[in-house]
């Protein structure tokens with residue numbers, strides 16, 4: 001059939017791209033590096049966003065909106081941050097087009113409409129937000145500020161991949177301001193926990209919580225906490241980050257507050273974000289050669305019902321059962337359901353289509369099934385098919401959706417746990433990366449130079465120092481110098 | 494007190510700006526013409542967005558997301574649309590900054606990172622979307638496409654005002670594709686009805702539904718339908734538009750489909766949008782010299798409770814009643830409530846603050862009130878105060894919120910109806926515009942030239958030809974030429 005996709009074994013990267021496009025999640029656009037998020041993909045994002053937004057609000061945050069553009073002079077104020085993003089900034093230099101005098105019907109940039117100061121399209125919003133917070137904060141009574149923003153950002157990328165790395169992407173960025181260092185650090189780790197909870201319990205994707213090495217920190221942060229997930233090809237993917245920014249941005253934008261003793265101090269900051277990149281992680285972690293496998297808790301459609309019939313009379317009987325009983329019963333349990341009785345396609349085509357789209361449960365219902373008071377229920381994760389009694393069907397389906405959610409998670413967890421491998425020599429280290437793949441737990445001497453050298457030789461980076469790491473004496477796999485703990489290396493997206 | 498605002502009588506325009514800033518809805522930013530939407534303002538926008546989004550989904554639409562940038566060659570493809578927006582386009586010309594060799598720590602645009610083709614920051618998305626639809630549509634089976642996008646757009650404005658006219662604003666833009674002209678027109682008017690329903694029943698703002706004259710059409714549309722509202726200063730404000738785009742964009746982007754008879758034809762299009770500008774309309778229609786007046790159905794906080802007490806013991810009694818009974822009872826009825834027992838401010842200050850913020854209902858509860866089993870309830874719209882029994886308080890408050898919603902609407906409706914004035918001569922016309930203000934219903938000879946001339950002489954534009962207009966013979970107020978109906982003129986935002 002026309003919708004076939006490349007298999008993972010044949011070309012993992014092509015499999016991924018085929019899957020994203022053919023399942024209707026997203027597509028390439030006419031704009032270099034920018035994607036179109038199609039309705040099915042956007043609904044998935046809405047589901048993820050709604051859960052996260054609720055979690056943010058439950059932890060005391062509110063949403064706001066800050067400008068898309070950052071004047072260059074503000075952008076460069078926090079030097080490390082500016083340096084980190086300068087190479088990937090889209091820059092607005094003009095504010096008008098005019099008719100091309102030499103080319104009727106065409107437009108050119110009006111050279112007379114050049115901006116006095118260029119505007120950077122936000123790659124992240126610390127600069128514009130901390131410049132704003134300056135006006136909001138005078139005293140400890142104005143703190144904390146717990147604000148989140150849902151927005152689009154632009155980071156110019158030379159090699160792009162749908163969802164994983166695009167020039168424009170959607171994300172949320174939390175930006176908080178605190179009176180004390182301790183409170184800011186607590187916020188940073190709290191939000192890391194929120195992300196881990198979301199990714200594990202909604203996206204069914206196990207993560208390692210850890211802290212980045214100085215080399216891998218967010219530009220302008222004092223500490224970057226992250227959650228790292230493992231994809232089916234054995235590469236790691238950073239699924240979310242939460243940054244303790246110290247007083248760096250407060251100093252860059254001169255944001256001070258007077259404390260209870262009326263003493264002036266710089267404000268403490270955090271920022272934290274996840275993006276549409278999470279959708280890429282979701283796809284690569286769970287899907288197979290037939291298409292997407294989506295966790296029920298965030299799937300755009302949880303259940304699809306396909307009628308199997310010959311003639312109007314059978315169709316009418318099935319319709320009555322589905323529309324009159326099954327759909328209302330499923331909806332009453334909060335289950336999203338689609339009854340696909342369109343006549344444009346045969347059942348086999350529909351089965352393949354919803355398999356491609358990763359709908360967790362498919363119910364097929366024929367005239368004979370009705371007589372026998374059963375329906376054929378297929379689960380997407382294991383492809384198992386079974387006859388279910390129509391009595392209490394909705395509750396059985398609800399239980400099945402929970403089973404699928406757990407099964408997908410447990411499968412990913414087992415895979416991940418099997419792919420955290422200790423290495424004690426450079427040879428072991430390289431062998432694991434090349435052959436077994438996954439995370440390698442190895443000793444490292446703690447210097448940026450060694451980290452760079454390892455990256456150069458192996459294409460693996462330190463994904464994180466796990467938060468629950470235990471102390472263990474050892475020697476660096478590259479330099480043989482002493483080390484107090486193992487860190488997690490991997491090749492990564 | 495520090496939060497006082499300019500009165501409407503003194504300076505309407507300054508009143509508006511003071512109100513937006515001091516109520517905490519939004520503020521100016523460091524970026525020319527761009528605003529910061531503060532948490533209180535953004536929550537209001539979320540409430541509006543959620544209602545609209547639900548209405549869009551109930552009418553069969555789905556959300557998607559298209560690129561922020563439009564390559565110049567696509568932007569100019571539909572000539573009228575391009576011409577209409579060319580003068581207000583922010584243009585990205587470069588994709589990198591680099592360190593300024595002459596100025597350590599500063600950045601400059603890297604001249605070597607000039608784009609081959611400039612990118613326009615979307616002022617509206619017809620071009621990028623119709624270029625995408627080309628890949629989605631082959632046959633009538635692919636139609637209709639009923640897609641909406643929530644996004645930021647940029648239109649460079651020289652004179653900006655918070656919410657009403659900003660360089661960047663938030664909006665939704667629906668873009669639909671249809672097999673027939675009739676279906677597209679039905680969609681256009683359906684969405685106009687959705688907007689009117691929302692603005693009247695949630696924002697409590699009566700509107701006139703009408704169609705624009707050719708002069709006032711959206712650039713690239715065959716017909717622009719609009720809803721027009723009246724502000725307290727007698728100026729009109731276009732609150733939403735729905736465009737029948739004919740086959741203009743399909744022709745510009747070569748989007749054809751084969752119909753049931755396998756005949757090729759261009760696809761029919763609509764687009765429709767409302768923006769954060771609606772918040773400006775909301776403010777100007779209902780608010781007063783003490784602050785915002787918000788309709789309960791979209792207010793971020795519907796009820797605020799302020800305790801009045803002396804000493805810990807009284808505070809504890811009030812706390813027990815409020816947290817144990819009143820708040821849960823209000824929440825059970827779906828009412829959003831804030832209990833402000835902060836010790837940073839006295840009750841009088843809080844009263845003024847929530848008046849400024851337009852919270853529809855304020856409940857003050859003191860120790861003596863508790864003894865008498867009553868609370869003092871103040872409604873924001875009329876400033877009326879009354880003792881309410883604590884028995885069944887939540888239900889009484891729920892009824893009161895409904896009353897307030899109706900009252901605000903009826904007040905605006907009466908004002909609007911009193912300000913639709915017929916004029917039969919030029920003198921009457923000018924007198925109404927200058928002195929009474931509001932809409933003027935007058936005959937017009939139907940030509941763009943006369944319309945331009947009237948605008949030049951009076952600063953009034955034709956807001957719309959009302960959909961429910963009745964035929965009436967008459968003569969044009971300017972030229973004396975024959976006319977078949979009155980149209981609505983006004984000075985406008």
Ligand SMILES: [Zn+2]
Nearest residue numbers: 234419436437
């Ligand atoms: Zn393996």
Ligand SMILES: [Zn+2]
Nearest residue numbers: 911912929930
């Ligand atoms: Zn009047």
